[in-house]
Amino acid sequence: MYPRQIPESRPASRLLYATGVWAVLLLWLMPVFAIILTAFRTFEDVMAGNYWGWPTEINFWGNLTAVFTQTDMLDYFVNSLIITIPSTVLVLVLSTMTGYVLSRHRFPGATLLFSVFIAGNFLPQQVFMIPVRDLMVSLGLYDTFGALIIFHVAFQTGFATLFMRNFIAALPHELFQAARAEGASPWQILIQIVVPLVRPALAALAILLFTFIWNDYFWAIVLTQTDAVKPVTAGLANLRGEWVSSWNVVSAATLFVAIPPVVMFFLMQRHFVAGLTMGAVKG
């Protein structure tokens, strides 16, 4: 391994090293700690300028209650779930199919198609903003969950296809040969061989997609107008305008927004990291 490992025979050095790393980490996550501490503060504390010290009084429940009762964050939260969950599931289904075909079937233009998927996925969102908005208006979907779901599914399918293609291409070749020799149809191969084997990839992909879609802000403000369909990210941005100096409430709301992706990340950390590196390193 590189860098050279500190040998286990020197526990003192190891402890010292770990302490050093944790000190760096403390600095690295300073902004997060500040938000957490402030979610525990009272408004008086914030007004007195105690942004970074220990809260003089613990008011976490008070702030959280304010978020739930005096703001619409809970509704936005539900909206985000309504948008994110179906989008994620749909992308998983579509990309398993496209990834399978692109990795296991040779046909003219396959490389071109693959390149289009990658290139489209890297384009800045603003490049298709006007036509997508126009499309949703003419379909009568502007300002509905449908607009956001359709867009997210279409866009994420690019990345997800790349991801699934790489994973399926790495499966042992013999499996497919044997199945074909026994006369299995492509459909049977997909359902009986590919799907059971790609479960870990699907788990990793699901977390990534969930995080990407949950955290989207741009399309939320481009494709929606009314609060009834806005996701949490847009809600949080609004909240900041309305609760300008109540940083304690804004902080509590910020934590609330961050909960689902952070919880998912810690529960399925290995999948998350594997997903990111697989998506990027191999492709």
Added chain:
Amino acid sequence: MLRNRRKLLHRATPALLLAPGLLLFLVVIVFSALRTFWISLHVWDGFGDMAWAGLANYVELWGDPQFWVSLRNNVIWLVVFLLAPPLGLAIALLVNQKIRSMRLAKSLFFMPLVLSTVTVGVIFVWFYDPTYGLLALIFDAFGGTAPAVLSSDTWVTLAVVFAALWPQVAFCMVLFLAGLNNLDEEIIGAGRVDNARGWQMLRHVVLPQLRQVAFIAVAISMIGALRSFDIIAVMTSGGPFGSSTNLAYQMYEESLFSYRFGYGAALATVLFAIMMVFIVWYLIRLLRDERGA
């Protein structure tokens, strides 16, 4: 007869499996990107009919001082984001030790990556607060007065970019950690036998093996820099007086606030062209590596 039908179905299955995802992607993403270029040749308010304008939008761009501000800011974003790969590598090297508490430390270092940009923006607005923000406290500690970075047209873009750099460094770190785990132990061992140490070891033995990962980290950082929008919207809305806009943000504002969709599309097309340079570079390397492998 039956067998023929089955055969036909077998042959059609791949196409049928490919169709839904592909069609959706082509219609919503690819077609839209191309249509943006078409719209950029028109004057359009987003509702009525489009009026042909030829290259008028592009001519106007050339003379628009705001466009040059945006372009300059995009360059600042690109340059500062080049810091992300080396910083990410540094942190990856720091935590790549087999000590028990390192696993948790690693995942905590990733954290900024999971937060939404809106969250990061909110956090940093506060960090930069000129009276009570942490930046102000640091300046106070050294007897100085903190500049109000977010309302200064000199500092605002740098302030926003540094906020955006935080998750980007975390991303690069994830990539480099994966790269470090795939190092060839034998070459490392040989380097050690040859008494390569510290910087020399890193430069001549480790980095050459990380070339692939480093390339991806740089490419993804460049692309990330060009597509940044959310954090500008949250932290400054392009202000003060348009001094922190980039092409993406200016495009959004021209279209949705000033209803100049043709002009917005022209800005998007310029952004598209700049991005294409990076994407093509990335794709060529990717496809070449794939053929080589």
